[in-house]
Amino acid sequence: MVLTIDIGNTNIVLGGYENGALGFCTRISTDKSLEADQYALELSGILNLYKVAGENIEGAIISSVVPQITDTVARALRMFAGVEPLKLTQELPTGVGVNIDTPSELGADLLAGAIAAKALYPLPAIVIDMGTATKITAVDEQGTVQGVSIMPGVFISLDALVNGTSLLKGIATNAPVRAIGKNTVESMQSGVVFGAASMLDGMVERFEAELGPAKTLVATGGAAGIVVPHCRHSVQYVPTLILDGLYAVYCRTHAAL
Numbered sequence: 001m002v003l004t005i006d007i008g009n010t011n012i013v014l015g016g017y018e019n020g021a022l023g024f025c026t027r028i029s030t031d032k033s034l035e036a037d038q039y040a041l042e043l044s045g046i047l048n049l050y051k052v053a054g055e056n057i058e059g060a061i062i063s064s065v066v067p068q069i070t071d072t073v074a075r076a077l078r079m080f081a082g083v084e085p086l087k088l089t090q091e092l093p094t095g096v097g098v099n100i101d102t103p104s105e106l107g108a109d110l111l112a113g114a115i116a117a118k119a120l121y122p123l124p125a126i127v128i129d130m131g132t133a134t135k136i137t138a139v140d141e142q143g144t145v146q147g148v149s150i151m152p153g154v155f156i157s158l159d160a161l162v163n164g165t166s167l168l169k170g171i172a173t174n175a176p177v178r179a180i181g182k183n184t185v186e187s188m189q190s191g192v193v194f195g196a197a198s199m200l201d202g203m204v205e206r207f208e209a210e211l212g213p214a215k216t217l218v219a220t221g222g223a224a225g226i227v228v229p230h231c232r233h234s235v236q237y238v239p240t241l242i243l244d245g246l247y248a249v250y251c252r253t254h255a256a257l
């Protein structure tokens with residue numbers, strides 16, 4: 001089994017691939033205070049739950065946008081599975097180009113999303129990742145990242161709204177029945193869910209005006225499942241997109257060895 005690990009600012013998403021297929025996928029909270037031993041315990045506990053023994057892990061690949069814990073998680077993997085994980089950078093055979101001012105600045109999660117788009121979907125593609133931040137990546141016909149838009153994520157904007165006001169309280173992030181809210185909860189749900197969906201629709205149009213028509217609109221990340229169904233554009237929701245990209249690079253790297 002190959003472990004794919006995406007370290008985001010809120011969650012670490014872990015997937016196990018066996019013969020090209022995803023066997024399991026799970027997430028744990030990102031916690032900068034944990035030591036390698038604690039991550040080793042946590043990860044081995046999860047694998048135990050899915051009946052995967054450390055010795056059945058042949059390799060691993062990590063994408064991380066939290067540099068403080070990348071090496072801690074890598075040490076944990078060495079400890080309980082005895083494997084040296086690959087770290088996703090543009091030094092690996094990603095198959096995608098990066099046409100931005102400073103290519104090394106591109107977040108590893110965005111790179112993995114673009115890799116998955118090129119490996120698995122028709123191009124050009126617009127890749128939406130709704131995690132801690134919402135990111136939209138333009139991938140052209142050749143599979144080159146042409147640039148990104150980054151905005152506050154759905155949940156951190158809701159937190160900011162609640163924390164910055166006296167009368168607004170947290171809400172369940174469900175879609176309301178109408179855009180014109182008739183009470184505070186409905187009004188906030190309208191703004192949070194339909195607002196995010198409309199923002200994506202508008203950004204897709206702006207991206208297409210610069211990139212040309214996209215053959216793929218694909219979305220992933222913790223908030224995408226609640227927002228994307230309300231977009232006017234038809235956007236595919238693929239919760240494992242980043243892991244699929246990581247697995248593709250893992251396979252390419254090993255094929256090249």
Ligand SMILES: Nc1ncnc2c1ncn2[C@@H]1O[C@H](COP(=O)(O)OP(=O)(O)O)[C@@H](O)[C@H]1O
Nearest residue numbers: 008009010011130131132133155156221222223
């Ligand atoms: N059902 C949900 N209700 C509320 N918040 C959620 C839900 N699912 C995910 N989130 C939020 O989604 C965001 C995390 O998404 P994720 O894709 O794991 O982020 P990251 O990759 O940045 O770690 C967080 O802000 C988290 O609080």
Ligand SMILES: CC(C)(COP(=O)(O)O)[C@@H](O)C(=O)NCCC(=O)O
Nearest residue numbers: 008009065105106107109131132133
């Ligand atoms: C934009 C991000 C903070 C998103 O992080 P996430 O929501 O996945 O936790 C991350 O991709 C990042 O730190 N990127 C570096 C800057 C860039 O990609 O241009």
Ligand SMILES: [K+]
Nearest residue numbers: 009065066132
């Ligand atoms: K920061």
